[in-house]
Amino acid sequence: MTTLTDRPLVRARNLRKSFGSVEVLRGIDLEVETGQVCCIIGPSGSGKSTLLRCINHLEKLDSGQIHVDGELIGYRRVGNKLHELSERDVARQRAGIGMVFQQFNLFPHMTVLANVMEAPHRVRKEPLEQARSRALRMLGRVGLLDKATAYPAQLSGGQQQRVAIARALAMQPRLMLFDEPTSALDPELVGEVLETMRALAGDGMTMIVVTHEIGFAKEVGDLLVFVDEGVIVERGVPDEVLANPTSERTRAFLSKVL
């Protein structure tokens, strides 16, 4: 094991994944340092969402490994084999990684407060009062303290996504994964979600963001990764990648989205 200080928070090596006969990830390597914001862009079907979902083991890899904070995700090495972890251990790993979905996926039968409290209280076994006060703090952080008793269906899409961010933050994750967090939103609601994410990045949260918001990637991202057909075609500082793409595919993609 390397020391705590010099290893990247996320370290993915040679990730491969197929759905049936379609190979979605074809050997991806990725490293994200603590406190970095890594934005992943690419055409739809390029494998960028699958890559993200492998990091918290929502998808199982066919080969390759992912380490988060030095811990191998989903498996345990015994001799020369990787043994699948128990459901309990996978759940424990996931609990330390926050995820925000395109479709928000708030629990519709629970109030906003209950959505945010559920996992801290019932997964982390925090006492009710402690879970509640943290949940309220998180709702304050995303600017929705006044919606604590509302149900998700009573909120706008942008508000729902901010609650989803608060719900993930309440687990005090070391890493936040965003899977196209603004793609399902009406255009006028995109800004408030990006603003929340920008503030989160400013607080030093390590974030991996699959997005189509090139402007956000340019302004907030430390690292920009362009994925196409299951491989990383280009990576680097966002300003440089966007200004001088080295590959023809990146250039073609950027000319369509910019």
Next chain:
Amino acid sequence: MSTTSLPIADDEQLAIVRRRSLPRVFGMLVMLVLAAMLVHTLITNGRFEWGVVAQYLTVDAVVAGALLTLELTAIAMVLGVMLGIVLAVMRVSRSRLLASTSWGFVWFFRGTPLLIQLIFWFNLSALYPALSLGIPFGPGFISGSSNAFITPFAAAVLGLSLNEAAYMAEIVRGGLLGVDRGQTEAAQALGMRRLHILHRIVLPQAMRIIVPPMANQTLSMLKNTSLVSVLGAADLLHSAQIIYSRTYQTVPLLIVAALWYLAMTSVLSVGQYYVERYYRRGDRSVTPS
């Protein structure tokens, strides 16, 4: 335009006369006549013997029968729903063996008449004279005569709940499939485990889909318990039968039983309204402030 209309001045306020639909008026008249005939025959046909109905409506045997009917319904529904949930979860599991076991159970218990199943369980001792609890293919710890275990009540509970489980399994499965996959993923991403997700996230949402058919099943069950009269269990129908076999007042006692069934199903329907309202919380349509 073929229709002509008188001119209307700008400042006139005219009342609107609704069109009468002739077929509808005719239909209403027919219904009124039929309803009048029904009331008339209920009052004037002395063979309904309403006095006898009133006399037996609350006798001890009938009330005890109604209570047994309720008891059987409650037990069979609770066991049936629990087993149905287990079967539904097995059916959607990734294990082929569990899924096909569940399928086989549903296939058998939905595919044979409930009456046959009830009589079969009651006659279990013909197949297995002794029952014992122990290690499979190994020694037994407790054993006893089947006849001592399979009372009419036990056979009724066994038959009704296994049959109910088969139907509930399909209803619950439909409910589980109706909950968006993203709900499970969001819960997994938060570190929740399978049973926690089922219990706190998926089932409560599936209940909105499950409750209306489940209420139907409960009403069916309440009435289907009358089949256990063939086992000699003293349910509502059997209690009425015992009385009329003695007094020959068949019709009034069947009316007594029917009135009790109707009263109990009515109360359950009211309960259904409140249960459905509970599971609709969070809907856009109901917005508690």
